[in-house]
Amino acid sequence: MEGYVINTYILNVFTGEGVAGNPAAVVKLSTWLPENELQTLSRHLKQPVTSFIVDNEQGYEIRWFAGEIEINLCGHGSLAAAAAVFEMTPNHKPTIQLVSPYGTIVVNKSANGYTMTMPSWQPEHNSQLKKYSTLLGVEAIDIFSTRDLVVVLDSEQQVRNFKPDFDVIKSIRDYHAVILTAQKGTSGYVLRYFVPNIGIDEDIATGSAQCSLVSYWSNRLSVNELVVNQLSAQGGYFHVRQNQSDSIELTVNVLLTQIIKLTETHEI
Structure with a gap:
């Protein structure tokens, strides 16, 4: 097919406190392309996630692609998309x-950074989930499910030292992702986030993971505002708040370490 020109923004989000954050590509389209063309563009851009946006009456329609698949909610891709629109x-x-x-995400810009409102997913406990602790080779102090499977460990060091077997994690197909988490201090938590079934073995910094975690840790620690560290190799850093029973707020004071505008011709 004949090539066409698109503007692409590549941004790093969830940076701060010495962590590098997570890159995403953002492509603004005048109308939606077929899914296979969006997937081809995503592969060409070679970022963990590519966010595609199209104007509509309420704001922007958004879709997120990672690896070989469209994904159903992406926090860092959403923040990158909003920042690109402001740019x-x-x-x-x-x-x-x-x-x-999968729902509407609202992003507000202020002089100090960005605040994103996302859904809050309530934890569901089931005794059958204990088998996953054995399967993963960890001693969980709690385990629950949302869209994701969440395994709570006793310490930050246990989360940091976990050595994933990605064949095992890929075998867990009832959940979007596997999250390991532990308490950090009196008002925070750490996490690692594994999604090999969508082509990302371990994500760098994951906004949507907080939809699964904020309600749980807010209730457990009896605080509404929490500081979060994602213990990937590059690292991610978040401020989160349990806003209402059905929503959370995620705030970043330092959103971008880079913003690169690319104008490219793509052959589909």
Whole structure:
């Protein structure tokens, strides 16, 4: 097919406190392309996630692609998309709605950074989940499910030292991701996030993971505001708040370590 020109922004998000954050590509389209073309563009850009956005009456429709698959919610891809919109349109109002089949994400810009409102998923406990602790080779002090399988360990060091067997994690197909987490101090937690079934063995910094974790840790620690460290090799850093029973707020004071605008011709 004949090539066409698109503008692509590549951004790093969830940076701060000495961590590198997570890169994402953002592509703004005038109308939706077929899914196979979006997937081809995502592979070409070679980022952990590519966010595609299209104007609509409420704000922007958004879709996220990673590896060989479309994914159903991506926090760092959403923040990258909002930041790219503000870069493209400096006079844009400070609130952006990103509408997806999986819910609407609202991003607000202020002088100090960005705040993103996302859904809060309530933990579900089931005695049958204990088998996953054995399968993963860890001693869990708690285990629950949301969209994700969440395994709670006793210490930050246990989360940091965990050596994943990705064949085992790939065999866990009832959940989008496997999350290991532990308490950090009196008002925080750590996590690692594994999604090999969508082509990302271990994610760098994961906004959507907080949808599974904030309610749990807020209740357990009896605090509404928490500091979060993701213990990937590059690292991720978040401030989160349990806003209401059905939503959380994720705030980043330092959003970007780089913003690279690329104008490329793509052959599909």
